[in-house]
Amino acid sequence: xxxxxxxxxxxxxxxxxxxxxxxxxxxxxxxxxxxxxxxxxxxxxxxxxxxxxxxxxxxxxxxxxxxxxxxxxxxxxxxxxxxxxxxxxxxxxxxxxxxxxxxxxxxxxxxxxxxxxxxxxxxxxxxxxxxxxxxxxxxxxxxxxxxxxxxxxxxxxxxxxxxxxxxxxxxxxxxxxxxxxxxxxxxxxxxxxxxxxxxxxxxxxxxxxxxxxxxxxxxxxxxxxxxxxxxxxxxxxxxxxxxxxxxxxxxxxxxxxxxxxxxxxxxxxxxxxxxxxxxxxxxxxxxxxxxxxxxxxxxxxxxxxxxxxxxxxxxxxxxxxxxxxxxxxxxxxx
Numbered sequence: 001x002x003x004x005x006x007x008x009x010x011x012x013x014x015x016x017x018x019x020x021x022x023x024x025x026x027x028x029x030x031x032x033x034x035x036x037x038x039x040x041x042x043x044x045x046x047x048x049x050x051x052x053x054x055x056x057x058x059x060x061x062x063x064x065x066x067x068x069x070x071x072x073x074x075x076x077x078x079x080x081x082x083x084x085x086x087x088x089x090x091x092x093x094x095x096x097x098x099x100x101x102x103x104x105x106x107x108x109x110x111x112x113x114x115x116x117x118x119x120x121x122x123x124x125x126x127x128x129x130x131x132x133x134x135x136x137x138x139x140x141x142x143x144x145x146x147x148x149x150x151x152x153x154x155x156x157x158x159x160x161x162x163x164x165x166x167x168x169x170x171x172x173x174x175x176x177x178x179x180x181x182x183x184x185x186x187x188x189x190x191x192x193x194x195x196x197x198x199x200x201x202x203x204x205x206x207x208x209x210x211x212x213x214x215x216x217x218x219x220x221x222x223x224x225x226x227x228x229x230x231x232x233x234x235x236x237x238x239x240x241x242x243x244x245x246x247x248x249x250x251x252x253x254x255x256x257x258x259x260x261x262x263x264x265x266x267x268x269x270x271x272x273x274x275x276x277x278x279x280x281x282x283x284x285x286x287x288x289x290x291x292x293x294x295x296x297x298x299x300x301x302x303x304x305x306x307x308x309x310x311x312x313x314x315x316x317x318x319x320x321x322x323x324x325x326x327x328x329x330x331x332x333x334x
Contacts, residue, residue, distance in 0.1 A: 026321035043070030052107030065320035093119035138318035175199040178206035184219030223261035
């Protein structure tokens with residue numbers, strides 16, 4: 001499997017075999033790291049990390065993965081780059097592409113990372129856009145396989161706002177890998193019809209399925225994985241928060257919801273999660289709206305079914321696989 005020189009922008013660009021290869025490579029790299037086996041085969045290379053949206057897991061994952069592979073990293077925070085402000089995206093891409101061997105972008109519209117990739121002439125990796133979050137998907141799939149022993153036929157239920165990067169990406173990934181994806185939420189928060197149609201067509205080819213439902217009992221029946229993500233974003237008006245919280249609270253992942261799934265079902269969340277009052281946003285939501293837990297209860301988050309920290313760790317291993325596969329020569333069986 002030769003992916004050298006490829007961009008990693010969304011999983012719609014990759015075949016099921018290529019996605020599986022990256023998961024397998026990540027598992028191999030994880031084993032090497034656990035055993036203390038050096039794998040710095042990309043020594044001498046340099047990568048740029050462009051962050052228009054800040055992050056804990058994505059930044060740390062890229063930096064640790066790059067260092068393990070022997071690479072040097074330049075981090076550009078929202079104030080450290082002129083991208084889209086004083087300099088066009090195309091010009092920025094052509095400048096950075098002359099200096100770096102690979103570029104990561106985390107920020108806003110998918111069109112930005114796509115334009116970076118068009119002009120950079122080096123691999124560009126999507127660390128998150130409004131529409132897609134492909135590196136998170138590889139981490140999620142590795143985590144599911146580690147805990148359930150398989151991917152094909154797994155029923156994954158996404159609870160909450162399924163219109164954006166996480167709902168979109170999980171639906172695409174499940175369709176690609178022959179899994180059963182369920183969006184269980186208020187119909188206002190279903191994914192876009194065009195993407196649903198693409199995923200249903202893809203799932204028909206792989207043996208997967210796509211289900212959209214407002215009914216908890218229907219959605220969670222036989223669920224192997226129950227997944228959720230944050231409901232609120234900073235900077236939005238209180239009216240938007242109030243409406244969304246009211247719409248989505250019936251789809252909170254709590255003990256009753258988990259009891260509707262399989263007894264051995266796992267709980268997943270890409271983090272950060274608002275499961276208590278130990279964050280500034282959590283306290284602010286409680287003071288304004290009276291909710292002390294949002295998309296998931298603390299009981300579920302801290303339960304034995306929760307695999308969220310395995311999932312967070314796997315961000316690093318899977319990002320490492322993407323960089324190694326797209327920057328380095330891979331030999332058969334590696």
